[in-house]
Amino acid sequence: xxxxxxxxxxxxxxxxxxxxxxxxxxxxxxxxxxxxxxxxxxxxxxxxxxxxxxxxxxxxxxxxxxxxxxxxxxxxxxxxxxxxxxxxxxxxxxxxxxxxxxxxxxxxxxxxxxxxxxxxxxxxxxxxxxxxxxxxxxxxxxxxxxxxxxxxxxxxxxxxxxxxxxxxxxxxxxxxxxxxxxxxxxxxxxxxxxxxxxxxxxxxxxxxxxxxxxxxxxxxxxxxxxxxxxxxxxxxxxxxxxxxxxxxxxxxxxxxxxxxxxxxxxxxxxxxxxxxxxxxxxxxxxxxx
Amino acid sequence: xxxxxxxxxxxxxxxxxxxxxxxxxxxxxxxxxxxxxxxxxxxxxxxxxxxxxxxxxxxxxxxxxxxxxxxxxxxxxxxxxxxxxxxxxxxxxxxxxxxxxxxxxxxxxxxxxxxxxxxxxxxxxxxxxxxxxxxxxxxxxxxxxxxxxxxxxxxxxxxxx
Ligand SMILES: Cc1cc2nc3c(=O)[nH]c(=O)nc-3n(C[C@H](O)[C@H](O)[C@H](O)COP(=O)(O)OP(=O)(O)OC[C@H]3O[C@@H](n4cnc5c(N)ncnc54)[C@H](O)[C@@H]3O)c2cc1C
Ligand code: FES
Ligand code: FES
Numbered sequence: 001x002x003x004x005x006x007x008x009x010x011x012x013x014x015x016x017x018x019x020x021x022x023x024x025x026x027x028x029x030x031x032x033x034x035x036x037x038x039x040x041x042x043x044x045x046x047x048x049x050x051x052x053x054x055x056x057x058x059x060x061x062x063x064x065x066x067x068x069x070x071x072x073x074x075x076x077x078x079x080x081x082x083x084x085x086x087x088x089x090x091x092x093x094x095x096x097x098x099x100x101x102x103x104x105x106x107x108x109x110x111x112x113x114x115x116x117x118x119x120x121x122x123x124x125x126x127x128x129x130x131x132x133x134x135x136x137x138x139x140x141x142x143x144x145x146x147x148x149x150x151x152x153x154x155x156x157x158x159x160x161x162x163x164x165x166x167x168x169x170x171x172x173x174x175x176x177x178x179x180x181x182x183x184x185x186x187x188x189x190x191x192x193x194x195x196x197x198x199x200x201x202x203x204x205x206x207x208x209x210x211x212x213x214x215x216x217x218x219x220x221x222x223x224x225x226x227x228x229x230x231x232x233x234x235x236x237x238x239x240x241x242x243x244x245x246x247x248x249x250x251x252x253x254x255x256x257x258x259x260x261x262x263x264x265x266x267x268x269x270x271x272x273x274x275x276x277x278x279x280x281x282x283x284x285x286x287x288x289x
Numbered sequence: 290x291x292x293x294x295x296x297x298x299x300x301x302x303x304x305x306x307x308x309x310x311x312x313x314x315x316x317x318x319x320x321x322x323x324x325x326x327x328x329x330x331x332x333x334x335x336x337x338x339x340x341x342x343x344x345x346x347x348x349x350x351x352x353x354x355x356x357x358x359x360x361x362x363x364x365x366x367x368x369x370x371x372x373x374x375x376x377x378x379x380x381x382x383x384x385x386x387x388x389x390x391x392x393x394x395x396x397x398x399x400x401x402x403x404x405x406x407x408x409x410x411x412x413x414x415x416x417x418x419x420x421x422x423x424x425x426x427x428x429x430x431x432x433x434x435x436x437x438x439x440x441x442x443x444x445x446x447x448x449x450x
Pocket of ligand 1: 027123
């Protein structure tokens with residue numbers, strides 16, 4: 001690999017300084033499962049790598065009042081072994097857990113998945129569906145942004161030079177609220193989503209949906225929040241008419257490409273199917289709590 | 290660009306080395322430390338031939354920088370045997386002839402050992418998913434799975450369960 005400088009700061013301030021002071025391109029390192037592949041292939045040529053994993057709080061899950069606060073570099077293996085998070089948001093854990101193999105799970109983080117900015121990133125739809133807030137550090141201090149504001153196109157983010165994500169604040173579920181994530185791949189492991197769908201619903205005591213977010217991955221340049229799909233669910237129980245309206249709304253939101261994983265027509269159809277299936281799972285889970 | 294001085298633990302022993310920032314842990318193990326058991330199949334995280342255990346989790350050493358090992362606890366294939374005795378996973382790989390060319394074997398043994406560190410009662414399905422990041426182009430996986438499941442039963446017997 002080409003030569004590069006490396007810093008492993010032990011505080012957020014030091015990291016911000018290192019990123020701001022870099023002479024050329026500076027890249028933040030979490031688990032490296034995207035970054036190292038890109039370094040090796042020559043796709044990116046940074047002058048400096050800033051490893052965030054030595055900063056206290058960047059790895060770990062805290063229970064803070066109304067939020068789970070997840071350090072940006074926390075590896076997948078820690079998410080799936082956190083009983084409280086798994087119970088609260090099985091969909092988020094399902095999405096994160098689908099990333100790569102056991103080896104990849106030992107390193108891959110939510111921040112890396114979000115900031116690599118692939119439209120097919122598996123953890124992102126359910127994270128957005130839960131209305132997650134990300135906390136961003138930079139030269140002007142800290143700011144917060146909704147998770148959906150980060151990725152602006154394939155490989156592009158809204159983070160300014162020198163900014164990086166410190167943590168994810170995921171609101172805890174309300175009564176009768178739960179989520180689900182499904183992706184379609186032609187095999188059972190180690191592949192990139194043809195379509196992914198994260199659905200988060202809140203029901204009333206009678207099983208009528210009062211709030212919803214349906215988020216599709218891999219059907220457009222970024223993850224898509226399908227407002228019309230949420231509208232199709234809110235005010236309804238999950239009957240056949242609701243499912244049909246949901247399917248139609250999900251398909252209408254797709255602007256996919258044709259590639260070796262699937263054609264435009266196929267991806268669009270699968271998006272409708274996954275919206276229905278994730279809604280069925282999320283409704284069942286929400287009703288059971 | 291000066292070299293980084295790294296102090297870490299490899300296979301239970303303190304280890305120190307100098308490396309450049311862009312060297313992967315796999316490069317360091319093989320080229321600086323002479324630990325050539327870990328193999329380079331793809332260098333992109335897909336094949337698992339480079340699998341090591343870092344602070345209790347299996348990772349691809351091709352996707353970790355050598356400098357990141359500072360203060361960590363690393364186990365490679367060279368540290369799996371119990372002194373002069375083979376680990377049950379290694380013994381069962383031999384008995385079941387779970388290898389042909391052997392290129393995938395170190396990574397598979399490290400990954401399987403880590404599985405059995407987390408549970409002595411994996412189902413075959415769990416073992417298959419756990420090992421999905423280890424590719425083998427020779428065996429067709431069947432003998433590997435049999436070796437791993439057999440090693441689990443040996444280790445259950447050892448543990449009196
Ligand atoms: C074999 C293999 C299989 C994979 N399978 C899947 C899959 O099934 N689904 C999937 O979605 N992905 C998959 N991936 C991609 C990758 O593992 C994920 O995107 C992962 O979540 C990246 O996390 P990381 O911590 O390793 O990120 P890194 O590689 O460390 O970083 C990725 C990007 O995010 C930036 N970044 C990291 N942390 C921050 C931060 N705190 N603030 C701002 N920017 C940051 C980095 O600069 C870099 O640009 C796979 C990768 C491999 C090698
Ligand atoms: S060489 Fe590391 S996964 Fe293939
Ligand atoms: S024995 Fe040859 S790759 Fe597995």
